[in-house]
Amino acid sequence: MTAPSEELHPAVPYGTPDAPRIAVRGEARLEVDPEIARIGITVAARGKDRRAALDDLTRRNTGVLDLIKTYGDAVERLETGAFSISPELKEKGRGERIHAYHGRVHITAVLTDFTALGELTTRLADLDLTRVDGPWWALRPDSPAHREARQQAVREAVQRAREYAEALGTSLAALVELADIGAENAPPPYPQAPGSRMRSMAYDATEESAAAPLDLEPQRQRVHAQVNARFTMAPPRL
Numbered sequence: 001m002t003a004p005s006e007e008l009h010p011a012v013p014y015g016t017p018d019a020p021r022i023a024v025r026g027e028a029r030l031e032v033d034p035e036i037a038r039i040g041i042t043v044a045a046r047g048k049d050r051r052a053a054l055d056d057l058t059r060r061n062t063g064v065l066d067l068i069k070t071y072g073d074a075v076e077r078l079e080t081g082a083f084s085i086s087p088e089l090k091e092k093g094r095g096e097r098i099h100a101y102h103g104r105v106h107i108t109a110v111l112t113d114f115t116a117l118g119e120l121t122t123r124l125a126d127l128d129l130t131r132v133d134g135p136w137w138a139l140r141p142d143s144p145a146h147r148e149a150r151q152q153a154v155r156e157a158v159q160r161a162r163e164y165a166e167a168l169g170t171s172l173a174a175l176v177e178l179a180d181i182g183a184e185n186a187p188p189p190y191p192q193a194p195g196s197r198m199r200s201m202a203y204d205a206t207e208e209s210a211a212a213p214l215d216l217e218p219q220r221q222r223v224h225a226q227v228n229a230r231f232t233m234a235p236p237r238l
Contacts, residue, residue: 007238017021020236021132022229022232024229025157026155026160027153027156028225029149032143033220034217036137036139037111037117037134038136038138039120039121039132039134041068041106041132041133042128042130043105045092045103045129046100046129048100049153053101053103060130061105061107067123074112074113074116081106081108099150118214121135121214150225154229168238169237170233174232176231177230
Protein backbone atom coordinates (compact mmCIF):
# COMPACT_ATOMS: atom_id res chain seq x y z
CA MET A 1 0.00 0.00 0.00
CA THR A 2 1.39 3.38 -0.99
CA ALA A 3 1.99 5.89 1.80
CA PRO A 4 0.04 9.21 1.55
CA SER A 5 3.25 11.23 1.29
CA GLU A 6 4.36 9.16 -1.70
CA GLU A 7 1.04 9.78 -3.46
CA LEU A 8 1.40 13.55 -3.07
CA HIS A 9 5.08 13.59 -4.03
CA PRO A 10 5.81 10.99 -6.72
CA ALA A 11 9.37 9.77 -7.05
CA VAL A 12 11.64 11.90 -9.21
CA PRO A 13 13.02 9.89 -12.18
CA TYR A 14 16.74 9.79 -11.51
CA GLY A 15 19.30 8.76 -14.09
CA THR A 16 21.65 5.80 -14.11
CA PRO A 17 25.44 5.60 -14.17
CA ASP A 18 25.21 4.91 -17.90
CA ALA A 19 22.77 7.79 -18.52
CA PRO A 20 23.10 10.45 -15.82
CA ARG A 21 20.41 13.11 -15.77
CA ILE A 22 20.64 16.86 -15.28
CA ALA A 23 17.63 18.85 -14.04
CA VAL A 24 17.72 22.62 -14.54
CA ARG A 25 15.40 25.59 -14.60
CA GLY A 26 15.42 28.15 -17.40
CA GLU A 27 14.18 31.67 -16.81
CA ALA A 28 13.72 34.82 -18.89
CA ARG A 29 12.63 38.35 -17.98
CA LEU A 30 11.84 40.91 -20.67
CA GLU A 31 10.72 44.53 -20.60
CA VAL A 32 8.68 45.58 -23.62
CA ASP A 33 6.39 48.42 -24.65
CA PRO A 34 2.66 47.92 -23.97
CA GLU A 35 0.36 47.11 -26.86
CA ILE A 36 -2.97 48.29 -25.47
CA ALA A 37 -4.33 50.66 -22.85
CA ARG A 38 -7.71 50.40 -21.12
CA ILE A 39 -9.63 53.26 -19.58
CA GLY A 40 -12.83 53.20 -17.57
CA ILE A 41 -15.44 55.94 -17.99
CA THR A 42 -18.31 56.53 -15.58
CA VAL A 43 -21.10 58.81 -16.80
CA ALA A 44 -23.41 60.18 -14.11
CA ALA A 45 -26.67 62.12 -14.03
CA ARG A 46 -28.93 63.57 -11.34
CA GLY A 47 -32.53 64.69 -11.53
CA LYS A 48 -35.51 65.56 -9.36
CA ASP A 49 -37.53 62.75 -10.89
CA ARG A 50 -36.62 59.38 -12.42
CA ARG A 51 -37.45 60.33 -16.01
CA ALA A 52 -35.38 63.51 -15.89
CA ALA A 53 -32.36 61.61 -14.50
CA LEU A 54 -32.77 58.84 -17.08
CA ASP A 55 -33.12 61.26 -20.00
CA ASP A 56 -30.05 63.21 -18.86
CA LEU A 57 -28.05 59.99 -18.42
CA THR A 58 -29.06 58.76 -21.87
CA ARG A 59 -28.00 62.04 -23.46
CA ARG A 60 -24.61 62.09 -21.74
CA ASN A 61 -23.96 58.42 -22.41
CA THR A 62 -24.66 58.95 -26.11
CA GLY A 63 -22.34 61.94 -26.17
CA VAL A 64 -19.50 59.96 -24.59
CA LEU A 65 -19.93 57.02 -26.97
CA ASP A 66 -20.06 59.32 -29.99
CA LEU A 67 -16.89 61.08 -28.83
CA ILE A 68 -15.00 57.82 -28.38
CA LYS A 69 -16.14 56.51 -31.77
CA THR A 70 -14.69 59.56 -33.53
CA TYR A 71 -11.23 58.11 -32.86
CA GLY A 72 -11.89 55.27 -35.29
CA ASP A 73 -9.24 52.55 -35.46
CA ALA A 74 -7.42 53.97 -32.43
CA VAL A 75 -10.17 52.37 -30.34
CA GLU A 76 -9.88 48.59 -30.50
CA ARG A 77 -12.82 47.79 -28.28
CA LEU A 78 -15.70 49.72 -26.68
CA GLU A 79 -17.96 48.09 -24.10
CA THR A 80 -20.78 49.24 -21.84
CA GLY A 81 -20.75 47.66 -18.39
CA ALA A 82 -23.01 48.27 -15.41
CA PHE A 83 -25.97 50.66 -15.51
CA SER A 84 -27.81 51.92 -12.43
CA ILE A 85 -30.40 54.49 -11.46
CA SER A 86 -31.31 54.84 -7.80
CA PRO A 87 -33.34 57.18 -5.58
CA GLU A 88 -31.85 59.41 -2.90
CA LEU A 89 -34.12 59.70 0.14
CA LYS A 90 -34.46 62.90 2.13
CA GLU A 91 -32.56 62.83 5.40
CA LYS A 92 -35.29 64.60 7.34
CA GLY A 93 -38.99 63.97 7.44
CA ARG A 94 -41.17 60.94 7.84
CA GLY A 95 -41.79 58.33 5.21
CA GLU A 96 -39.84 57.45 2.11
CA ARG A 97 -39.68 60.85 0.50
CA ILE A 98 -37.35 60.96 -2.51
CA HIS A 99 -35.04 63.93 -2.83
CA ALA A 100 -33.46 63.07 -6.21
CA TYR A 101 -32.48 60.24 -8.56
CA HIS A 102 -28.90 59.30 -9.45
CA GLY A 103 -27.95 57.41 -12.60
CA ARG A 104 -24.64 55.91 -13.71
CA VAL A 105 -23.28 54.06 -16.73
CA HIS A 106 -19.83 52.43 -16.82
CA ILE A 107 -17.95 52.21 -20.12
CA THR A 108 -14.64 50.53 -20.96
CA ALA A 109 -12.50 51.53 -23.94
CA VAL A 110 -9.37 49.76 -25.19
CA LEU A 111 -7.00 51.85 -27.30
CA THR A 112 -3.94 50.98 -29.35
CA ASP A 113 -2.95 54.53 -30.32
CA PHE A 114 -1.38 56.09 -27.24
CA THR A 115 -1.19 59.54 -28.83
CA ALA A 116 -4.96 59.53 -29.22
CA LEU A 117 -5.27 58.16 -25.68
CA GLY A 118 -3.95 61.34 -24.06
CA GLU A 119 -6.29 63.54 -26.08
CA LEU A 120 -9.33 61.34 -25.52
CA THR A 121 -8.89 61.05 -21.76
CA THR A 122 -8.56 64.82 -21.49
CA ARG A 123 -11.70 65.46 -23.53
CA LEU A 124 -13.66 62.89 -21.54
CA ALA A 125 -12.51 64.30 -18.20
CA ASP A 126 -13.61 67.75 -19.36
CA LEU A 127 -17.25 66.63 -19.68
CA ASP A 128 -19.84 67.27 -16.99
CA LEU A 129 -20.36 64.51 -14.42
CA THR A 130 -17.89 62.21 -16.15
CA ARG A 131 -15.18 60.26 -14.38
CA VAL A 132 -12.18 58.65 -16.07
CA ASP A 133 -10.04 55.86 -14.54
CA GLY A 134 -6.86 54.43 -15.98
CA PRO A 135 -5.00 53.91 -18.12
CA TRP A 136 -4.13 50.29 -17.48
CA TRP A 137 -1.30 49.30 -19.81
CA ALA A 138 -1.09 45.69 -21.00
CA LEU A 139 0.04 43.24 -23.65
CA ARG A 140 -2.34 41.10 -25.65
CA PRO A 141 -2.55 37.43 -24.62
CA ASP A 142 -1.05 36.41 -27.98
CA SER A 143 1.69 39.05 -27.91
CA PRO A 144 4.99 37.96 -29.53
CA ALA A 145 6.71 39.06 -26.31
CA HIS A 146 5.34 36.00 -24.51
CA ARG A 147 6.70 33.69 -27.19
CA GLU A 148 10.11 35.38 -27.08
CA ALA A 149 10.24 35.05 -23.27
CA ARG A 150 9.39 31.33 -23.43
CA GLN A 151 11.99 30.71 -26.12
CA GLN A 152 14.64 32.57 -24.13
CA ALA A 153 13.77 30.52 -21.04
CA VAL A 154 14.27 27.28 -23.02
CA ARG A 155 17.58 28.49 -24.45
CA GLU A 156 18.71 29.48 -20.96
CA ALA A 157 17.82 26.01 -19.63
CA VAL A 158 19.81 24.32 -22.40
CA GLN A 159 22.78 26.60 -21.81
CA ARG A 160 22.74 25.97 -18.07
CA ALA A 161 22.56 22.20 -18.53
CA ARG A 162 25.39 22.34 -21.07
CA GLU A 163 27.57 24.28 -18.62
CA TYR A 164 26.96 21.66 -15.91
CA ALA A 165 27.88 18.88 -18.31
CA GLU A 166 31.03 20.73 -19.41
CA ALA A 167 32.04 21.16 -15.79
CA LEU A 168 32.04 17.35 -15.56
CA GLY A 169 34.03 17.00 -18.77
CA THR A 170 31.14 15.56 -20.76
CA SER A 171 28.25 16.68 -22.99
CA LEU A 172 24.48 16.50 -23.18
CA ALA A 173 22.96 13.47 -24.85
CA ALA A 174 19.19 13.98 -25.03
CA LEU A 175 16.28 16.03 -23.72
CA VAL A 176 14.10 13.96 -21.38
CA GLU A 177 11.49 16.50 -20.24
CA LEU A 178 10.54 20.12 -20.73
CA ALA A 179 7.69 21.62 -18.68
CA ASP A 180 6.20 24.98 -17.78
CA ILE A 181 6.29 25.87 -14.10
CA GLY A 182 2.77 26.05 -12.71
CA ALA A 183 1.22 24.91 -15.98
CA GLU A 184 -1.88 23.78 -14.07
CA ASN A 185 -2.74 27.38 -13.12
CA ALA A 186 -4.95 29.23 -15.59
CA PRO A 187 -3.47 32.55 -16.81
CA PRO A 188 -5.38 35.82 -16.30
CA PRO A 189 -7.33 37.33 -19.27
CA TYR A 190 -4.67 40.01 -19.66
CA PRO A 191 -1.03 39.60 -18.56
CA GLN A 192 -0.80 41.51 -15.33
CA ALA A 193 2.03 43.93 -14.76
CA PRO A 194 2.44 46.92 -12.47
CA GLY A 195 1.02 49.85 -14.38
CA SER A 196 0.55 53.51 -13.84
CA ARG A 197 -3.00 54.53 -13.14
CA MET A 198 -4.56 57.87 -13.90
CA ARG A 199 -7.80 58.95 -12.30
CA SER A 200 -9.59 62.18 -13.01
CA MET A 201 -13.03 63.56 -12.38
CA ALA A 202 -14.97 66.30 -14.09
CA TYR A 203 -18.05 67.69 -12.42
CA ASP A 204 -19.83 70.74 -13.71
CA ALA A 205 -17.01 71.95 -15.94
CA THR A 206 -17.54 75.56 -16.92
CA GLU A 207 -14.43 76.47 -18.91
CA GLU A 208 -15.18 77.15 -22.56
CA SER A 209 -11.67 76.48 -23.88
CA ALA A 210 -10.60 72.86 -24.35
CA ALA A 211 -8.08 71.48 -21.88
CA ALA A 212 -4.59 70.63 -23.13
CA PRO A 213 -4.18 66.90 -23.89
CA LEU A 214 -2.55 64.83 -21.17
CA ASP A 215 0.97 63.63 -21.91
CA LEU A 216 0.78 59.94 -20.97
CA GLU A 217 4.00 57.93 -21.02
CA PRO A 218 3.35 54.20 -21.63
CA GLN A 219 4.80 52.02 -18.91
CA ARG A 220 7.09 49.18 -19.94
CA GLN A 221 5.60 45.73 -19.36
CA ARG A 222 7.48 42.92 -17.63
CA VAL A 223 7.21 39.48 -19.17
CA HIS A 224 8.46 36.48 -17.20
CA ALA A 225 8.81 32.86 -18.30
CA GLN A 226 10.16 29.79 -16.51
CA VAL A 227 10.63 26.17 -17.58
CA ASN A 228 11.93 23.00 -15.96
CA ALA A 229 14.11 20.80 -18.15
CA ARG A 230 15.75 17.39 -17.72
CA PHE A 231 18.54 16.07 -19.90
CA THR A 232 20.65 12.96 -20.09
CA MET A 233 24.39 13.26 -20.59
CA ALA A 234 27.23 11.02 -21.56
CA PRO A 235 28.80 9.32 -18.48
CA PRO A 236 31.55 11.57 -17.15
CA ARG A 237 34.91 10.31 -15.95
CA LEU A 238 35.07 11.21 -12.28
